[in-house]
Amino acid sequence: MSDCIFCKIIAGEIPAKKLCEDDEMIAFHDINPVAPVHFLVIPKKHIKNLLELEADDTPLVGRLFNKARELLKEQGCEENGGRFVINAKKHGLQTVDHLHIHVMGGRPMGWPPG
Ligand code: AMP
Numbered sequence: 001m002s003d004c005i006f007c008k009i010i011a012g013e014i015p016a017k018k019l020c021e022d023d024e025m026i027a028f029h030d031i032n033p034v035a036p037v038h039f040l041v042i043p044k045k046h047i048k049n050l051l052e053l054e055a056d057d058t059p060l061v062g063r064l065f066n067k068a069r070e071l072l073k074e075q076g077c078e079e080n081g082g083r084f085v086i087n088a089k090k091h092g093l094q095t096v097d098h099l100h101i102h103v104m105g106g107r108p109m110g111w112p113p114g
């Protein structure tokens, strides 16, 4: 999608602090972190949000979460854990319409969300 900021990161048109990349996903630090560790794991395929997932995409989401947990461990958060969040659409306060998993750690998180 030409106007999608995350597709531009995937295309290398916008810089990002990448943690890793393979043929189907990329992980990079959030530009506005809300925790000492805060990165995003996204598919290279432009999927708007979790509600608009196609059936064929289900295994991909599993692989995104697998990468998310591996990276959270690599970031030193294995012992204390963290938070994995997918915001979807208006009530989820999704601001970038390209599926992404927020992965956060390094401090205790609050609950419930505001
Ligand atoms: P959401 O509200 O779930 O759609 O979250 C979008 C996230 O993308 C926010 O936490 C932003 O800080 C983050 N973000 C937006 N633009 C960039 C960017 N260019 N590089 C890294 N993170 C970004």
Ligand code: ZN
Pocket (backbone or CB within 6 Å): 001, 004, 005, 006, 007, 008, 045, 046, 047, 097, 098
């Ligand atoms: Zn996109």
